[in-house]
Amino acid sequence: MTVWDRPEPPPRPVPLDRARIVAAAVALADEGGLEAVSLRKVAARLNAGPMRLYGYISTKQELLDLMVDEVYAEILPEERTGDWREALGSLAHRTRRAALRHVWLADLLGGRPALGPNGLAVSEATLSALDGLADIDTVLRAVETVSAYFTGAIRREAADLRAERDTGLSKGDWQRARGPHVTRMLATGRFPALSKAVHDGTHVDAETSFATGLEWVLDAVAARLTRPPA
Structure with missing residues (x-):
């Protein structure tokens, strides 16, 4: 039985429910990352005894599942679109924006499917936009391909944000601090391709x-979806 199937106990003596528990856990994670979240710390945030929480949540994994599903409510599109490319593009951008608001989310993306009501609703909205375009296996591979791209990109960006939080150095500050070392290494002539990338490549921001x-990924998916059957 999942946490969503299990009924909640009566909210006594201190008013408590899963929604309040999850909100407190998300706030802790937003402030200090997943390492800042524990049932004990959540209980302290709610001025409740730690054992009270076990009536609502059995394990930390259940708490993490609930936290992820809470954020999936931010990813769920406000209205469904019949355009598959818009649907997959929206899924990617909305997931990235949610991860920028909740950097810890990146560590929990890409694993087992999200089975909470919001996660299932996101999957339904995504798959329904591709319904009828190809056989179901092709549709699933298309969604997996796009998801793999944006999950990896989001994790890389989140790693930069965590490094900035932990070190106090922005990405630009970090690059400038290591500039002399990189310059010396490139001057050896051992890394011509890398040197060309550093000196001639155009810098773009993370969003671009x-x-x-x-x-590019959506273009590749489009070619597969519009390919005539063999």
Whole structure:
């Protein structure tokens, strides 16, 4: 039985329910990452005894599942679209924006499917936009391909944000601090391709890089979806 199937106990003596527990856990994670979340810390945030929480949530994994599903409510599109490309593109951008608001989410993306009501609703909205375009296996591979792209891109961006939080150095500050070392290494002539990338490549921000890569992936998916059956 999942946490969503199990009834909640009566909210006594301190008013308590899963929604309040999850909200407190999300706030803790937003402030200090997943390492800041434990049933004990959540209970302290709610001025409740830790054992009270076990009536609502049995394990930390259940708490993490509930936290992810809470954020999936932010990813769920406000209205469904019949355009598959818009649907997959929206899924990618909405997931990225949610992960920028909740950096810890990146660590929980890409694993087992989200089975909460919001996660299932996101999957339904995504798959329904591709319904009828191809056989179900092709549709599933298309969704998996796009998901693999944006999950990897989001994790990379989240890693930069965590590093900035932990070190106090922005990505630009970090690059400037290591500039002399990189310059010396490139001057050896051992890394000509890398040197060309550093000196001639155009710098783009994270959002532009994400959007460009997403469009390329969607172009590849479009070619597969519109390919005539063998």
